[in-house]
Amino acid sequence: MRTNAQEAVLSAYIASIGKRMPRDAAQDAAELCRLATSLNRLNEIACNSGLTERQERRKQNLQTRVKAVLEHAGLVLNHFESDPRGYAVYLDLPDGSYNSFGGRECGYGIGR
Numbered sequence: 001m002r003t004n005a006q007e008a009v010l011s012a013y014i015a016s017i018g019k020r021m022p023r024d025a026a027q028d029a030a031e032l033c034r035l036a037t038s039l040n041r042l043n044e045i046a047c048n049s050g051l052t053e054r055q056e057r058r059k060q061n062l063q064t065r066v067k068a069v070l071e072h073a074g075l076v077l078n079h080f081e082s083d084p085r086g087y088a089v090y091l092d093l094p095d096g097s098y099n100s101f102g103g104r105e106c107g108y109g110i111g112r
Contacts, residue, residue, distance in 0.1 A: 006029075006110050009029075010025075010028075010032060010033070010091075010110065011029040012025075013093050014074065016094070017073075020073060020074070025073070028069055029073075033110055033111065035062055035069070036066065036087070036110045037088070037112050038062055039062050039066070039088035039089060039111055040112045042058065043084040047084045063080055066080075066089055076091065077090075078107030078108075081109075086100065086109060087111050088109075088112070089110050090102075090106060091107050091108045091110065093108045
């Protein structure tokens with residue numbers, strides 16, 4: 001799914017929870033998509049050649065930042081995925097929507 005579509009879906013869910021105004025929800029959604037795309041790129045590097053210590057620290061920092069944005073936005077993290085063929089971050093959306101073959105228990109994936 002294209003990033004703009006992911007941002008729109010996430011923004012709508014964040015705004016529907018009621019913790020954030022629409023403008024703030026859009027900023028949170030854009031930040032989540034950007035962080036997830038960065039994580040996906042690191043997953044590709046890890047698959048191809050392995051990560052350096054610096055890249056490992058960056059990956060940990062990105063995951064921490066994703067968790068912070070999700071908490072701030074009122075969304076729940078399902079899991080991080082390290083397989084570069086799929087989404088990097090999976091969320092549990094309030095209505096149980098999903099966009100992957102894993103179904104409801106896998107969650108809604110973001111990040112390339």
